[in-house]
Amino acid sequence: MISTAVHTLPVRRPALLGRALRRRCPQCGGKGFFSSWFKLNDHCPTCGIASEREDGHFVGAVGFNTIFSFGALLITLLVGTWATYPHIPVVAMLAVCFGTAIVVHMLFWPFSQTLWMAFDLGWRPATEEELDPAYLARTVGV
Numbered sequence: 001m002i003s004t005a006v007h008t009l010p011v012r013r014p015a016l017l018g019r020a021l022r023r024r025c026p027q028c029g030g031k032g033f034f035s036s037w038f039k040l041n042d043h044c045p046t047c048g049i050a051s052e053r054e055d056g057h058f059v060g061a062v063g064f065n066t067i068f069s070f071g072a073l074l075i076t077l078l079v080g081t082w083a084t085y086p087h088i089p090v091v092a093m094l095a096v097c098f099g100t101a102i103v104v105h106m107l108f109w110p111f112s113q114t115l116w117m118a119f120d121l122g123w124r125p126a127t128e129e130e131l132d133p134a135y136l137a138r139t140v141g142v
């Protein structure tokens, strides 16, 4: 039997960030937090922490994804304008911007989820109530 306290200890922010950038659970660094590219499991299979820490938790992830996607879109626009000025191919530029917005948004989504969770864990460390009851029954017999 192990104590649940090991899974709710505050984690240093650089570790949280590094784990999030590798699509791992920010709390424990365990693999298997995602069931697909886009979908987080309800709980981490390694430490049992809930992926949705409270109702509406992933509004922050949507915000991160929007900021990153718009940043990529802005860079695309600036580079495209700089490279083609004064004869800017508007239709081609729109197509490239549209593609950038879609692709970056989809590619960054899982990272925005783990990054948001890492930021949240940095501000508000995990509590025992967030751990998966099945995980607790399996590991500590609660």
Ligand SMILES: [Zn+2]
Binding pocket: 025, 026, 027, 028, 029, 030, 044, 045, 046, 047, 048, 049
């Ligand atoms: Zn974990």
